Amino acid sequence: MIPLSTVLTILAMLAVTYTTRIPGYLFLRDRTISxxxxxxxxxxxxxxxxxxxxxxxxxxxxxxxxxxxxxxxxxxxxxxxxxxxxxxxxxxxxxxxx
Structure with missing residues (x-):
């Protein structure tokens, strides 16, 4: 059984990762990137x-x-x-x- 703290840590890392990636994609969506x-x-x-x-x-x-x-x-x-x-x-x- 996976400890609850491990599951919560993974979910927190997921949230932080996507929170930092989404603004970049929104900022660059109308631009041509190299x-x-x-x-x-x-x-x-x-x-x-x-x-x-x-x-x-x-x-x-x-x-x-x-x-x-x-x-x-x-x-x-x-x-x-x-x-x-x-x-x-x-x-x-x-x-x-x-």
Whole structure:
């Protein structure tokens, strides 16, 4: 069972993330943006995600470390959604096995 404090923390992070992203999209909706700016805006969610989950991997649990490597390989080759799905599945399966 996931502790209530964890669920509330995740929901708070979700709210803050979208609260900071929505004004940017509203501000830029009628403007043409450069490919460089668009790439930066698309990369920002990944940076936020890794900053939240990275400290968890210093635990040294083998399943988490292997899942991190799998996720990094997937992230180098795939878009965000498949990478997140692969990461979740890898972490879940490896935690059951190891």
């Amino acid at each position: 490919p460089r700016l668009q790439l930066m805006m698309e990369a920002a969610p990944g940076c936020i995600l890794i900053s939240v989950i990275a400290p968890h991997f210093v635990t040294g649990h083998p399943a988490d470390l292997i899942a991190l490597v799998i996720t990094m390989v997937a992230a180098a080759r795939l878009p965000m959604l498949p990478t997140v799905i692969i990461a979740i599945v890898a972490a879940g399966l490896l935690r059951q096995i190891l």
